[in-house]
Amino acid sequence: MKQIYMDYAATTPVEKEIINAMVPFFNEKFGNPSSIHDFGIKASDAVEKARSNISELIGCIPEEIIFTSGGTESDNLAIKGISYLNKDKRNNDGFNIITCSIEHPAVRETCKFLEKQGFKVKFLPVDKYGIIDTNDLLESISKDTFLITIMYANNEIGTIEPIDEIGKIASENNILFHTDAVQAVGKEEIDVKKQNIDMLSLSSHKIYGPKGVGALYKRKDLKIQPLAHGGGHEKGFRSSTLNTPGIVGLGKACEIIVNNFEKNVSHYKKLRDKIISNITENIEESYLNGHPEKRLANNAHFRFTGIEGESLQLMLDEKGIAASTGSACSSKKLEASHVLLALGLKPEEAHGSIRLSVGRNNNEEEISYVSDALQEVVKKLRNMSPLWNR
Amino acid sequence: MVDKYTEIVKDHFLNPRNVGEIKDADGVGTVGNPKCGDVMTIYIKVKDDKITDIKFKTYGCAAAIASSSIATEIVKGKTLKQAENLTRNDVADELGGLPSVKMHCSNLASDAIHEAIKDYRNKKKTG
Numbered sequence: 001m002k003q004i005y006m007d008y009a010a011t012t013p014v015e016k017e018i019i020n021a022m023v024p025f026f027n028e029k030f031g032n033p034s035s036i037h038d039f040g041i042k043a044s045d046a047v048e049k050a051r052s053n054i055s056e057l058i059g060c061i062p063e064e065i066i067f068t069s070g071g072t073e074s075d076n077l078a079i080k081g082i083s084y085l086n087k088d089k090r091n092n093d094g095f096n097i098i099t100c101s102i103e104h105p106a107v108r109e110t111c112k113f114l115e116k117q118g119f120k121v122k123f124l125p126v127d128k129y130g131i132i133d134t135n136d137l138l139e140s141i142s143k144d145t146f147l148i149t150i151m152y153a154n155n156e157i158g159t160i161e162p163i164d165e166i167g168k169i170a171s172e173n174n175i176l177f178h179t180d181a182v183q184a185v186g187k188e189e190i191d192v193k194k195q196n197i198d199m200l201s202l203s204s205h206k207i208y209g210p211k212g213v214g215a216l217y218k219r220k221d222l223k224i225q226p227l228a229h230g231g232g233h234e235k236g237f238r239s240s241t242l243n244t245p246g247i248v249g250l251g252k253a254c255e256i257i258v259n260n261f262e263k264n265v266s267h268y269k270k271l272r273d274k275i276i277s278n279i280t281e282n283i284e285e286s287y288l289n290g291h292p293e294k295r296l297a298n299n300a301h302f303r304f305t306g307i308e309g310e311s312l313q314l315m316l317d318e319k320g321i322a323a324s325t326g327s328a329c330s331s332k333k334l335e336a337s338h339v340l341l342a343l344g345l346k347p348e349e350a351h352g353s354i355r356l357s358v359g360r361n362n363n364e365e366e367i368s369y370v371s372d373a374l375q376e377v378v379k380k381l382r383n384m385s386p387l388w389n390r
Numbered sequence: 391m392v393d394k395y396t397e398i399v400k401d402h403f404l405n406p407r408n409v410g411e412i413k414d415a416d417g418v419g420t421v422g423n424p425k426c427g428d429v430m431t432i433y434i435k436v437k438d439d440k441i442t443d444i445k446f447k448t449y450g451c452a453a454a455i456a457s458s459s460i461a462t463e464i465v466k467g468k469t470l471k472q473a474e475n476l477t478r479n480d481v482a483d484e485l486g487g488l489p490s491v492k493m494h495c496s497n498l499a500s501d502a503i504h505e506a507i508k509d510y511r512n513k514k515k516t517g
Binding site for chain 1: 403404406409420424425426427428429430431447448449450451452454455
């Protein structure tokens with residue numbers, strides 16, 4: 001059966017070119033990049049090349065890149081790393097950390113953990129599209145605030161936050177600004193200096209690189225407390241022997257993005273817009289979740305009245321289509337997605353949602369097939385549903 | 391208790407039996423809550439104390455749909471007393487087991503059938 005992958009927001013296949021670039025570093029140029037002999041130098045040269053590829057993509061200098069195991073670790077390192085050096089600001093009146101209500105769990109859970117440690121955290125509400133109100137942000141700032149952490153774009157609904165404005169507010173108020181850009185890298189033009197971003201998290205496996213590696217951009221002069229103590233790697237910020245093949249893969253992934261940005265983004269947008277119009281025009285009571293314009297180039301997130309997301313996802317799976325859902329039934333905790341609820345959706349609306357995210361390997365034929373399949377599946381589930389009476 | 395959906399669950403999910411409504415049903419039972427993501431309605435026709443026809447409508451996950459489908463198969467043709475004795479474990483067993491987080495779906499299915507029978511008995515009393 002034909003298989004169509006439309007869950008690129010969950011993870012991506014590694015480009016052949018990237019795999020080829022990585023291979024020599026497993027058993028030919030396998031030296032420890034920290035070693036000063038020739039084996040080590042060959043590896044560290046490749047690491048430094050990767051570092052400069054990443055810095056070129058986001059507009060910083062290579063020494064501002066710290067390699068990590070992925071987006072989650074980068075988020076933890078950024079947020080905890082700053083917070084642990086600001087313990088004296090706890091137990092005061094004002095908020096220490098300002099974030100928003102639709103962050104990825106890697107940020108959300110880290111902030112909740114810090115709350116238990118006595119830090120005051122503000123979770124800014126969002127509007128029905130998932131966008132924060134910058135006035136709310138301004139009003140939440142106090143002399144005790146040392147960090148703003150707001151995601152560049154949301155992983156579920158694709159909404160893009162007003163990053164330029166947030167960066168400006170942070171800079172004017174002398175507060176550090178971290179952004180989880182895991183979903184935005186490769187789809188949005190990022191320039192950390194122009195945008196007043198002090199720290200940024202990114203992840204390799206979302207951009208056609210290997211899993212298990214990511215990076216944290218940290219402004220040069222910023223001090224953070226490391227999470228991993230040990231051999232002093234990455235200027236002491238993240239001890240651990242570097243994952244050379246993974247890092248080479250990540251570097252190559254960034255290089256590919258830089259060389260193909262316009263082409264890729266217009267490809268994603270074309271397919272995304274086609275599926276959005278196919279669905280909203282042909283399926284009754286279907287709605288797009290997230291902002292119609294300020295959304296990631298590849299994200300199409302829908303809700304359908306009267307049906308439930310896990311059954312929708314599994315019926316699509318049976319037709320060979322891979323998508324994702326924010327339904328409670330498909331989460332281990334039986335709660336509806338906190339992102340969808342934060343938009344003001346009722347639980348039953350949040351349950352009936354599905355996320356389709358397109359990528360480099362999708363084409364128009366697949367979009368047509370998926371559009372038809374979705375129509376069929378929604379109809380079948382609505383026929384069975386006590387909540388749909390047409 | 392199993393980790394993934396069994397083949398039986400998948401079959402009843404993709405090819406559910408007894409989907410629909412009965413316009414002149416003798417008993418109707420609805421359980422669940424859209425807030426939780428599960429709503430089941432069971433319609434029964436009763437003659438000589440036996441369930442002669444049964445249909446269901448379910449809003450919910452694969453486990454919910456499969457549970458309702460198999461539950462209707464189990465009780466169709468049985469006496470009301472036998473149907474009243476249906477438990478969630480009977481439903482889950484017939485399905486070959488359900489992941490623990492989905493066991494409440496099998497509960498919903500047996501509850502819905504009990505509600506339909508209760509409704510029938512109430513109607514008989516007043517009717």
